[in-house]
Amino acid sequence: MPLNILVAEDNVFTATQYTKALEKNGHKVTIAKDGQECLQLYDNEIAKSEFNSLEKNPFDVVLLDNNMPKKSGVEVAKEILDKRPNQRIIFASAYDINSLLKAPGNIPETVEILEKPFSLNTMISKVQT
């Protein structure tokens, strides 16, 4: 079943590759190039009448890079979960992932982790589970 995916990734090459791989698998991809844009896009979707209810999430999956300009992935994840506690978020980061996991309160427990570098196929199967 096709999924509606929001990707926040500042690396243009990586973002393009995600889009190519995900679209090939029939998913709809929206790209944000930094944390702020990501939240902006998320809010824009929420503002649409069909996503008025707290139960209805604007995207099926939000794929977040941690190290982004303007707002980090952790901050974005927290803000999204404040708005939609049921939102599925996948965190993709090369940035010291262990310390991110160990420090309590840093990332919400419901957030899934994808450690960089990963193959695009791994990413696809993670998104599709």
Place this chain on the structure above:
Amino acid sequence: MLFGKTGFKISGTVGIIILLLGITILFGTYQMSKVSGEIVMISQSYEPLQNILSDIKFHQSNQMNSFEKIKSVSQDGGDSENALETFWSSNVLTKSGIQQAKKITEASYSIAPTESTENNFKLIHQTILDIEQMRDEFEELTKSSLSSTQNDQFLINQIAVKERQITSKVDFASLEIKKFNEQSITVIEEYERDWLFVQIGIIVVVGIIAIFLRYFISQINNDLKKEIEEKTHELQEANKKLQELDMRKNEFISIASHELKSPIQPIFGFAELAQSGDMDQKEAWDGVITLAKKLQDLATDVLDVTRIESNRLILYPQKFAINEIILETTKMIRTGLTKDIKIIEDLGENIVIEADKTRIEQVLRNILDNAIKFTENGTVTVKTHLDKKAGELIFTISDTGLGIPEDILPNIFGKFVTKGHEMENQSGNGLGLFLCKGIINAHDGRILAHNNKGSGSTFEFSLPLILKKPTPLTN
């Protein structure tokens, strides 16, 4: 060092106090033994001498009585045997008494502890000698009177006079001894009193020194406390700085390792997409090459950063004409230019400077790249100006772009500070300006940045015409 000095001062002062007290006690003990010796000697000599003198007086008067008895009996024609016996025995006893007194006084003055006591005993000894002489004369007179049957009244009178003289001399000696004894006791008492004053004086002095020492030590203590507090504060500050440095270093390592890791993901991506045929082979290879180049540049920059931070940046100076380098650099940048930007060279005299050509090129390229990156359209101007007075060349690179955000400006030459800039993308690694500053500083030059009044920003740096330091150079 300070502790050593203080310890020396304290131990020195305590030592002086102990020494003074010790001297006082020793001197006191010596004086006491001397005084008590004198008292013992006087008391040992005084009583026997007084006894002997009263014996002499007693026997003398016995002898005189027996003499008078002999005389009166012989006048009456009676027996004078008993009286004669008393006379001679008294004579012997008196003489032996005088000998004893002589011995005692002689012994006394020879062992007298003080000069005045010695003189006193000598005077008594002389009196005893006088008594002895009178006694001898008395004996002669009585002998001649007794041997004559005639009752020579003149001789008898002479004997009576001599007897009185002896008696008064003995009384005199007795009085003298009594006086000397009292005198010596007074002297000793006075001496003891004086000595007590001296002792009190010494104790007072020692007390004053102790009070002074107490004040002195508390002063030193306060100084020490202050110094320790200052040193502790300094150490705390140093520790803080070290912690900050450590934190910044860790941060650098963390960011650098992330930056080094981040191109790996898209390299995998390109390979995977090319493999699956989802991407054109050429596009994938171009991407891989771009990323590999980025990795290489980053690794070189990180290495340069560590060289600058550990003062190990080595310069390879050579003489070259500055304008040629500038023109070469701008030409290269123009070739890759994709924006509508005009690069203007406003160059001064084409002078020859001594510097590390490759490094200066790196600085120029870096600043020009930045100017173009943050300028959408307009101009980028490179200007040089020779400051003959200071012996340096001033470079000014200004643009008409976005300018530097105010929050970044103070740290613009730091590491990774431009990361997160609105216009920043993967083309920069956040180390360029840090390296520029390191390179310019290593050349003994200065670098600064400011925003223009209208739009854009200006970077200015100076280079001395001749390198002051010999090679290899470090900053």
